[in-house]
Amino acid sequence: MKIQSAEFLTSVYPGDKYPPGRYTEVAFAGRSNVGKSSLINTLVNRKGLARTSSSPGKTQSINFYLINRSVCLVDLPGYGYAKVPQQVHKRWSPLIEDYCRNRKNLCGVVVIIDARIGPTPLDLSLIQWLRTLSKSSIITMTKADKLSKNKMAQALRQTAEALSINQEQIVTFSAHTGEGKKELWQEILHLINVSKPL
Secondary structure, rough: OOOOOOOEEEEEEOOHHHHHOOOEEEEEEEEHHHHHHHHHHHHHHHOOOOOOOOHHHHHHHEEEEEEEEOEEEEOOOOOOOOOHHHHHHHHHHHHHHHHHHHOOOOEEEEEEEEEEOOOOOHHHHHHHHHHHHOOOOEEEEOHHHOOHHHHHHHHHOOOOOOOOOOOEEEEEEOOOOOHHHHHHHHHHHHHHHOOOOO
């Protein structure tokens, strides 16, 4: 996909109103420090669009990025970082749940898994929950450059088994090398095209 424009639209915190649903939205979800912001920046060829942080779990809002004035990439707060206070988790959860359950122009979620770790119980719970909502998901294993080919192949097999899907349904991605960028965009565009008209 040719990126002609990419801009920050808005941030939504607990209690805030969502922006008007003018555009199709694709959300990105994953545990803290999984490389979500780096993945989004790589997809849109903008190093500083989605802000990365050296403090995992710092992002406490849903961030909307408008791409080519036609689709929003939506960065959901990371989960599963032990040092984040429990009261912060309690604010995040309803925010994410409400967005995924009720946002009518959300056509699917890119679920990001660290290739070095594999799917955690929280990842599995999220994927199962999205299935119960009948929300489409794209499984992406990031930081693929950190593993050898043999280790990556093993991680793919184990992840596919854990999720009861085929390996071909998983996109391997590296923000460092750009591996998987084209394939992930293909999956996202397919998701947008098959989603019901708004």
